[in-house]
Amino acid sequence: MIGLDTNVLIRYIVQDDELQARLASDLIENQCSTENPAFINEITLCEIVWVLKRAYRYDKTVILTILKQLLSISEVCISSRTAAWAAYSDYEIGNADFSDYFIARINKKAGCPFTFTFDKKACQNGNFKLLSS
Structure with a gap:
């Protein structure tokens, strides 16, 4: 598994820093797979929502869409997935x-x-x- 910090996932989602977004995208899209998934723990998942809401002012419906995608992707292992759903x-x-x-x-x-x-x-x-x- 590949552990990902909140800031890597935020750069991947938001794409607001060209270099960091490219690095995050390369890592997630080229190294994460169902055999070697990205690991998102409970704190990271909560931080993602918090950052999208507070720092980026994303609407709740957009945040729900992003959460649903993260929880649904087979290349991502979510800690406490059942509780997260x-x-x-x-x-x-x-x-x-x-x-x-x-x-x-x-x-x-x-x-x-x-x-x-x-x-x-x-x-x-x-x-x-x-x-x-």
Whole structure:
């Protein structure tokens, strides 16, 4: 497997730096395969969404399209893929951040019936419980 940092994937997706985009594209398109996939861990996947939303101001529908592509490609190995797909579905219909939903899904997989949070938007999803006085 080939581990990829967030910035490599962002350059590949956004193509906003000619040299880095070319290097990222060469690596991903010429060295990643189903036999030797790119590895994207949970933190990297969350950072991708965060950077696209905050730094590049991508619309949620565009981010969902990118996430769906990443989760669907056989040349990419996603850590906690099942939880990532569940978080994708939650994010698609919810108002909280993708990372919040991903945290809750990973926690649920680990045996936590819900995740405590102060985030009221996240609590609209049944995997969360509001921590309050």
